[in-house]
Amino acid sequence: MQRPQLQHKGSLLEFMRNFLSDLNEPQQRAVAATEGPVLVLAGAGSGKTRVITQRIAHLIASDKAAPRQILAVTFTNKAADEMRARVAGLVGPAAAGEIVIATFHAYCLRVLRRDIERLGYRKNFTIYTESDARALLRRVTDEMGGRGDRFSPALFHAAISLRKNAGETPDSLRKKPLRTATEEKYETRLGDVYKRYQSALRAANSLDFDDLLLHTLDLWRRHPEALAAARNQFRYIMVDEYQDTNKLQYDLLALLASEHRNLCVVGDDDQSIYGWRGAQTRNILDFEKDYPEAQIITLEQNYRSTATILKAANAVIQHNTARRSKQLWSALGKGRALDWFVCADEDAEAREAAKWLRHVMRRTGATYGDFTVLYRSNIQSRPFELAFRHAGIPYIVIGGQDFFERAEVKDVISYLKAIANPRDEAALLRIVNMPRRGIGDALLHQAHDLCRSEKCSIGAALSTLLERGATHGRGAEGIRAFLGLLQTYRRRFKNTGASLRKLAQELIIAIDYPGEIDRMSKNREQAMARMENIEAVLLALEQYEKKTEHPSLSGFLDQTHLNSDAMTESKQRNTGNSARLMTIHSAKGLEFPFVFVVGVEDGLLPHEQSLKEGNLEEERRLFYVALTRGRRHVALFEALSRTRNGRERLCKTSRFMAEIPETLVNKHVRAAPEMMAAKRRLP
Template sequence: MNLPPDPTATSEKTAAPRAHSAADRASVEERILAPLNEAQRRAVTTTEGPLLVLAGAGSGKTRVITHRIAWLIQHEGVAPWNILAVTFTNKAAAEMRDRLTEMIGDAARDVAMGTFHSLCARMLRRDGEAIGLPTGFNIYDADDQARVIKGFLKEDDLPATGETKPSLILGAISRAKNEGLSAEQMEDRAITHHEHLIARFAKRYAAEMRRLDALDFDDLLLEGLRLLREAPAVADRYRAKWHYLHVDEYQDTNRIQYGWVRELAMGRGNLCVVGDDDQSIYSWRGADIRNILDFERDWPTATIVPLEQNYRSTQTILDAAHGVVSNNEGRKAKKLWTERSGGHTIPVFGAFDQDDEAAWIVRRIEELTAARPGKAPEAAPTPHVLSEIAILYRTNAQSRAIEEALLRAMVPYQLIGGTRFYQRREVKDALAWLRVLRNDADRISFERIINVPPRGIGEKTIELLRAADAARAGDGVGASYGAIVASAGIGELQGISPRARTALAGVAAIVERLRSRLALVDLPELLDAVYSETGLRAHLAAEGVEGEERWANLLELRGIAGRFLELEPLDALDRFLEETALVADQDALEVDLDRVTLITLHAAKGLEWPAVFISGLTEGLFPHSRALEDREQMEEERRLCYVGITRAKARLYLSYALRRSWGAGDGAPSRFLEEIPEELLESANEDDPRTGEAAAFGRGARGFAAARGGIGGGGAWREGSGDVGAPDGSFRPSRDLEARRRAYGAGARSGSLHVPDADGIDELPDDEDGDLDAVRPVGRVPAWLANRFKGARESTQSDAPDTRTAQALPASGVRRVIVPGERTFRDGDRVRHARFGEGIVVTSRLTRS
């Protein structure tokens, strides 16, 4: 593997020759511009000044960036090392470099390219001393950060739950950092007890990270920006180096990244940002959609080039996505189109619960792959392979039911966002050893490896070491944690048992031997020594089959280390530790495996599959419950739905479950289903073969295409459908969650009976002490609502209330005799309450009272 050079390094090379003759220029223009459409060509050839490329989903933004860089080098004569391209994932950077290499050859290696975090890390390695940072700092991931916070909680005798849960504390600290707030500013702004608590933890956390010579992911960005602002000579050097800046996924940048880009672009102003405001879905981790919406305000001379031609999806899929996202107010007007006119309608399945939903998804997958007898989808004249199929969901908790259904059907899958390779215990142990060797102050890594493999060093010993470390820090003594371990090993620390002292001496000796080889051996050889001298290899060999699997992971880690052989040993170690710490979920996606992909909607951004399932389209789940009363959050949920829909190339399947075993209980179909044009959708629920009628919920309710109420027997009705008793076109259930809940009976409680009136939905009674004895059946369910309730059937009989009899009238309109001891009321009965008036029985049960 040819490792890309450090993008922050300087170069003595001369600029690449530009095409001078007319023939040469024509050849370059033909090769670079011919594959592009008119809008893409404009984006590629607009080289000077600020440029915003509004690149809709599947519009070829990566092609635009790579062709633009090639144009700059081969047509404009710009030296490749004077060009910077910033991405959000290593995967995107690698793909971009590979494409560029195909176009311009080895010159692509000299283009500075990487993620925000990796570029900042390398700038800080090279120039961090200008702002007082050690160049040998370690990068802490979420697990390392949690260990720091847990140490504080233990010192304070606080639980790692509730408001002091480490992930919640770290989340609050991260949000503050993304807003550019220091720990001191957090304290100044704190009002509540919890805010003061978080601010105090933030202050301690910052001090401890400095003492450990460690930076977390947010610190890399903050310190990278501070470097440019507080070290003018360093900033000028980078501005002089990078004449042309390209930023991918600009809509996902946060305040700090925005500042970093602006600092670098202040020199020549040749800034090209590519993004799509309709795909801004990361506000929860600091992304600010205003960065892209306000680009023209920030750069008044900017050129705007929209890319609206889509090369991925059918027009049906694009129209469905537009139907959803066009309801947002905070967006730039645009609409995707494709030459792939038409497309197959989108099946929508309504399930009773998440297990029913998962089973339906698996059945459809088996049909797509011809693993199940039945009619193959028209879009797949030849069967799909499993790697062409993805299942997307809003939250990780949803994957459980899907995984179980896939396992039962023996369908292979890969779960993205599960336990990643670099998070596996044995891999983290090996990396912790490397970090200890590189930085003697790294207490968190020391405490991880000090008893790995087991050496008889217990928690009591670790507490004594930690206390000694804290005492020396309080005295201002700069001794490293490694020195403390070594001193304990020779008896200088009181309270250590002889057995533990011997073990600590052994650890100190191993560290000293391995550290002496850091600058002498290549990285794979260093890992071999770590595996051997620490006892990791022997320990895993004694663990049987599980140990063999874990040993295979360590061998895989060694193979990855082999990619850095072109660098000097210490540089290789630093780059290796950086890249393993900064790897993203998408980087773990293995596209060559013939497995179905399970992935969250957030993690799926930037990916595509021929067939996509979006599950869990239930109000309160997607859109998420926290967005229901917040317009900005609802608009982000809508953008997330847009992202999910546009991952599909040919086939899109949508599903929801009315009931889940976790979360907020029963729910209604998502409003996003209602926002998709009706003619694009079809019901995937089948008629009950025994009765020829629409079965309830996920067992085959009909009527989605004919009336929106038919999805799964629990969907929303079509507004203005004209069905007898249906709300008229002015009724907007998608705009009124409470109305929807009342209409579906979700969360209805005993005694809370209700009935829709001609204008919509009546209010639920405030008094929930209604006596069912006072309820009298009065008639049948209106036709427009009949399929909503289990057991309900359509009827053309009179809707006149009958208050003269105690006989309940079920939805079919056929009288039944009440038998003593039997349930007096059945689901779907229309009744009249003496106090609350008419209503429909959603559910009833016989009690001993």
């Protein structure tokens, strides 16, 4: 059906009739329920994005809100882009351009770019990547006498991130009641590192990704006028994937929606799989406690999967106790029973998956790109890569190295960050000897000492050492050339008429980075691949300039950090005619014609660590998510033995398999009878 566009409102009644007829009855109620708090329980594949976009169109068409008074919050840039495109198709690009459709982090960045000076930061702050943050934590812990610390920078970063997403500051961490001496020792150490880390970030006029949310909450709590401005801007707030919100996001939404209370949250508690990074299922389970007047609307019709797949998924998830009741159903037909393969070991499992993939292709006419292998842990991919390669099956592993974490890309981005923010220590330290300038470690240690004693940036410290004559020869020449280069390009990038791409290209040539790539590459192919990545950065600059009314270097860097998931999302969408190998977590929100769920064994799915920590219900939700990714067919694979830590061990079938009715499964035993007998003897 051709949906009308709302550039003109004269045909409002006709528009309402058209789009409502395209929705089922619960979807229509969700679109029409505009006032007060609303919880839309949207089961897997139930058309939640359509509901959100139609609801936005309805608010505008019925004159309840101007486009600029609507905020729609998503969890990924892909979801935001898709929602923006769909809304533009309904209300026209002009109106859609005024609606704020953004991730939590993108929205909070807007707030902080406007108001962060109230918190003592400069507006030209930069955002640290995860690797930048870990490098800073390594320096902080070393300075605190932490060499040999059993907690790595990666562990400290993960722990601090969890605390931030729970809304905890270094000071609030110290006030927590603790049960044991070991806990007290760990939390005290963590609190000290957290405090020094935040001080170092502030000195660098930088924020890490979690700070975007934490500082926005701090801003609103300390400056009511900033909160009032945000509240007054938005009369209607919608949140997608509400089951994935953490304490910090919950608090931000509670403050933002507290005046108008027109908060519509859409989510599915059965798909809450991010507890390990701070997501709180209680946010969706206890919605009525927070908003007693809330309307609850449940979407149960699935437009993705066959009835058999949904019956299996429903049967599994009903064993969870902490959930809202819902029963997915489909009008797409019964479909084939699930196929369950019991194999001898992980190599046999992978070979069987390759054989079954070929069999299904012959039977259905499917292509390689129709198949996705889902596993609990990345380490499970190796046997499938080997088996698919041997069978001549083209494949791609989703979740490889992030584009922005590649050395050559980080070098160029670090130059741009150091130009945009002279206090960005991580960026300066990365590029100070890239290419080599003769600035040695001893000189950098002197600069660090000066930073601490005079509370200045690393760039200012290098300049001071130069002025005081504390360095001579090649080191002095290197510092002078380095600081002069940054100062020159700082002035040039501030010229509003200059092309960002052209300036960046000139900078790359000025430092002879192509020559540096030749020196650090093993062969011509590797050098060419690295130069292609540099060209991709330049192309991104060019595209940013074309799409942005007032482009700036800091604006480009903001977009780069907020869109760091775009490369992964692009891979997921554009795999060509190749099978996909990916974790179940990576598959969240996606769908595929044929899904192979592998490693359905206790210890893998559910995961051994989760069983120890009592997180069985989240593991069951993860299995449910895996099942509901399939459109036409789902196959399940298990191995009777696996090699772990160099030892072969017998495995038990996942307890979740016993929750699927036998009538929904075709079981294929591919292991020897003696192995099956050994398995039956397991406790």
